[in-house]
Amino acid sequence: MAKRVAAKACPCTSGAAYADCCAPFHRGAEATTADRLMRSRFAAFALGDGAYLWRTLHPTHPLRSRPEAEVVRELSRAKQTLRYQRLTVHDHDEDGDRARVLFTAHVFEKGKDRSFTELSEFARVDGAWRYREGLAVDAPAATIVELLERLS
Numbered sequence: 001m002a003k004r005v006a007a008k009a010c011p012c013t014s015g016a017a018y019a020d021c022c023a024p025f026h027r028g029a030e031a032t033t034a035d036r037l038m039r040s041r042f043a044a045f046a047l048g049d050g051a052y053l054w055r056t057l058h059p060t061h062p063l064r065s066r067p068e069a070e071v072v073r074e075l076s077r078a079k080q081t082l083r084y085q086r087l088t089v090h091d092h093d094e095d096g097d098r099a100r101v102l103f104t105a106h107v108f109e110k111g112k113d114r115s116f117t118e119l120s121e122f123a124r125v126d127g128a129w130r131y132r133e134g135l136a137v138d139a140p141a142a143t144i145v146e147l148l149e150r151l152s
């Protein structure tokens with residue numbers, strides 16, 4: 001009798017199975033939206049996939065000015081100290097080759113809450129979404145418009 005094995009849930013906490021969610025991107029496919037790229041990067045942090053995190057950085061991201069092997073090692077190790085428990089995407093917008101995603105990453109370090117909210121910027125490079133930079137946000141906002149109004 002075949003034993004049914006529950007599909008492994010995706011670490012990006014979308015509720016979908018990993019195989020149907022972020023796995024294809026980690027194996028080399030390009031995320032079709034910045035929102036998907038964001039989710040797949042969170043999942044990569046949770047899985048310790050530093051190579052994917054490096055690959056999806058925009059060429060102008062500061063980490064790109066450092067040696068690849070060193071950065072990949074550091075990113076891969078983040079999961080040793082941090083537990084990536086849950087990702088909440090509050091809002092995202094896309095305008096041509098630019099996109100923004102407002103999210104909260106629920107992250108814990110030895111029981112201590114290290115969760116943070118960020119407005120991430122993404123840009124398309126040769127058709128593929130890449131992570132450009134993130135702005136730390138003090139208080140979560142429901143939408144990007146609401147956040148920008150508060151900051152201005």
Ligand SMILES: [Zn+2]
Nearest residue numbers: 010012021022
């Ligand atoms: Zn996923």
